[in-house]
Amino acid sequence: MPDAILELPLTLVQSLERRLVTATAVAASPFTGSEEVQDWGGEWWDYGIEMARSTGRDGRRLSAFLAALGGPRGRFLFRDPTIRQPGSLLAPQVAGGFQTGSQLVTAGWPPFSTPLFAGDFFSLGTDAQTRLHQLTADVETDEAGAATIAFVPRLRTAPIDGTPLEVSSPAVVLRLAAPVPTRIGRAESFLFTLAAREAL
Structure with a gap:
């Protein structure tokens, strides 16, 4: 590859x-x-x-x-070993294409919960396209397990609908x-x- x-x-x-x-x-x-x-x-x-x-x-x-x-x-x-969440079973993904900026509509979270908090990290993409992000606000989900998350740094490219968020072991290139x-x-x-x- x-x-x-x-x-x-x-x-x-x-x-x-x-x-x-x-x-x-x-x-x-x-x-x-x-x-x-x-x-x-x-x-x-x-x-x-x-x-x-x-x-x-x-x-x-x-x-x-x-x-x-x-x-x-x-x-x-x-x-980064300081931001890992070993044992996490969370499997969120991007919900909708053409998203830009420092907010992202996501789905696949447990409903009516706060699965991640401000300061936690996640990464998007694989191999050379892997990007690391830090949450700037708590993730609060609705009854369907959807949430709009806020983070830094801003998205450089729009992720594809359904792209998974890596929560348990975020990475950066x-x-x-x-x-x-x-x-x-x-x-x-x-x-x-x-x-x-x-x-x-």
């Missing part, structure tokens, strides 16, 4: 930093100090990922994985922001710190 993307091994993630970046510019008047904000509409995730210390063959395998990406040329799938140096210490111990951004 030419569009398939390799996943970063989660067992080696020690800590991470995640931030939502917006394409905005602020210009301040030198006379009044008032500011004008220009929103260009772009939004994406930036990650700083610190990998746990590994040794021997495990370290060399991870080094090979990162080298094969070729710096910013390659992309990889990352299932990342691209390295810079080549990753291999730091090798005593007893052949390896340390890696990755700077990456959403691959758009």
Whole structure:
């Protein structure tokens, strides 16, 4: 499959930093100090990922994985371990085509419930089209199990009607922001710190 993307091994993630970046510019008047904000509409995730210390063959395998990406040329799938909901049986999907913006009509939730809350994550799409989103309001469903959800970042493309939302193990496609140096210490111990951004 030419569009398939390799996943970063989660067992080696020690800590991470995640931030939502917006394409905005602020210009301040030198006379009044008032500011004008220009929103260009772009939004994406930036990650700083610190990998746990590994040794021997495990370290060399991870080094090979990162080298094969070729710096910013390659992309990889990352299932952020801090936002997983293991054991979740939720199976919501997009209800209706041609949707854009930061709200989405969905179906397939348990009726009359609040299955997810503001701050929870979900992803849409597969492989290179996978996009990560964070809810900005609680999901409140009606008698039919439908709900309009609000989230960031905004949709970049309209999802197809019936597209499933990944809730239990949301993912994001990342691209390295810079080549990753291999730091090798005593007893052949390896340390890696990755700077990456959403691959758009």
